[in-house]
Amino acid sequence: MILTTSHPPIAEAAHDEELFLPTFATIKSIRQLTELEKVFTLELPNSAPLGHRPGQFVEVSILGVGEAPISISSSPSRSAKSFEFCARKVGDVTGALHKLQPGDRVGIRGPFGRGFPIEKFRGKDLLFAPGGLGLAPLRSLINQVLDERAMFGRVVILYGARTPDELLFKDELKRWGERKDVELLLTVDRGDESWTGNVGVITTLFRQISVYPRNTVAVTCGPPVMYRFVLMELFGKGISEGNIWLSLERRMKCGVGKCGHCQINNVYACQSGPVFSYKEIKGLEEAL
Numbered sequence: 001m002i003l004t005t006s007h008p009p010i011a012e013a014a015h016d017e018e019l020f021l022p023t024f025a026t027i028k029s030i031r032q033l034t035e036l037e038k039v040f041t042l043e044l045p046n047s048a049p050l051g052h053r054p055g056q057f058v059e060v061s062i063l064g065v066g067e068a069p070i071s072i073s074s075s076p077s078r079s080a081k082s083f084e085f086c087a088r089k090v091g092d093v094t095g096a097l098h099k100l101q102p103g104d105r106v107g108i109r110g111p112f113g114r115g116f117p118i119e120k121f122r123g124k125d126l127l128f129a130p131g132g133l134g135l136a137p138l139r140s141l142i143n144q145v146l147d148e149r150a151m152f153g154r155v156v157i158l159y160g161a162r163t164p165d166e167l168l169f170k171d172e173l174k175r176w177g178e179r180k181d182v183e184l185l186l187t188v189d190r191g192d193e194s195w196t197g198n199v200g201v202i203t204t205l206f207r208q209i210s211v212y213p214r215n216t217v218a219v220t221c222g223p224p225v226m227y228r229f230v231l232m233e234l235f236g237k238g239i240s241e242g243n244i245w246l247s248l249e250r251r252m253k254c255g256v257g258k259c260g261h262c263q264i265n266n267v268y269a270c271q272s273g274p275v276f277s278y279k280e281i282k283g284l285e286e287a288l
């Protein structure tokens with residue numbers, strides 16, 4: 001793959017104005033997942049499809065507040081008329097988002113970035129390892145894989161959160177766990193009186209599974225601190241660098257390769273990523 005290494009020529013910039021103009025989408029419903037996370041279902045004008053692939057993100061804006069990149073969490077194989085994202089309340093934009101109600105409108109630019117190359121994953125065993133909020137973008141990919149289940153080998157999902165209350169999409173986790181063609185293992189860093197499952201960081205789950213490394217693609221997304229340890233487990237299982245995929249949620253602003261906020265060396269993560277194989281980024285200082 002050729003990584004994007006520079007800004008497009010200035011002459012192209014005039015044609016890019018529309019990249020900066022949001023379309024206003026209507027919030028159709030809101031689900032509170034945890035104390036800090038809500039899932040928003042949105043519809044574009046005339047129910048136009050968003051046309052995304054798993055792993056891509058949108059820039060979400062609220063007038064008078066600002067804009068933030070948020071991963072698309074719904075699968076393109078599900079409803080074409082609406083899409084979903086999961087926002088954690090951490091600051092200005094996400095705080096304002098959490099105050100909105102169904103019927104309110106938000107600005108949407110995108111979808112942007114390079115998503116997961118799902119066509120390369122067909123025929124392979126898939127090992128998903130999301131941590132915390134990292135399940136939001138991977139949910140899009142996992143649900144597309146489950147909708148096309150016959151095209152993939154084993155599907156193993158290892159998911160960890162800090163506490164049972166912080167596990168996202170519990171209803172979906174339950175459904176995935178009930179399927180015979182999905183191996184789902186959950187863990188929490190700290191259990192509570194109701195938790196009977198595994199306690200420990202996500203790497204403790206890797207010791208409970210075996211994989212056939214030559215036919216396995218691993219996909220991980222989570223807090224930066226998690227990557228180093230997950231990568232060690234994946235290498236320990238013999239999975240090759242080109243078969244390990246991750247999403248880098250760098251600080252982003254424009255989302256379209258213009259501002260340089262997401263730059264890692266000479267690569268713009270908003271355009272060349274946020275999805276990369278480990279092979280592509282291992283030489284980039286500060287990538288992880």
Ligand SMILES: Cc1cc2nc3c(=O)[nH]c(=O)nc-3n(C[C@H](O)[C@H](O)[C@H](O)COP(=O)(O)OP(=O)(O)OC[C@H]3O[C@@H](n4cnc5c(N)ncnc54)[C@H](O)[C@@H]3O)c2cc1C
Binds near residue numbers: 072086094095251
């Ligand atoms: C590709 C991509 C995908 C993403 N997907 C998701 C997603 O699916 N869901 C999601 O919830 N988030 C996602 N994020 C992260 C999200 O974009 C950021 O959390 C974003 O900053 C939120 O915007 P905000 O205005 O709400 O927060 P901000 O106001 O930007 O605050 C963000 C954090 O920075 C801290 N902060 C803000 N200002 C300062 C300051 N002056 N000094 C020190 N600290 C400060 C805040 O305390 C907070 O912890 C994604 C990011 C990227 C790049």
Ligand code: FES
Binds near residue numbers: 251252257258259261
């Ligand atoms: S260049 Fe602006 S966010 Fe990537």
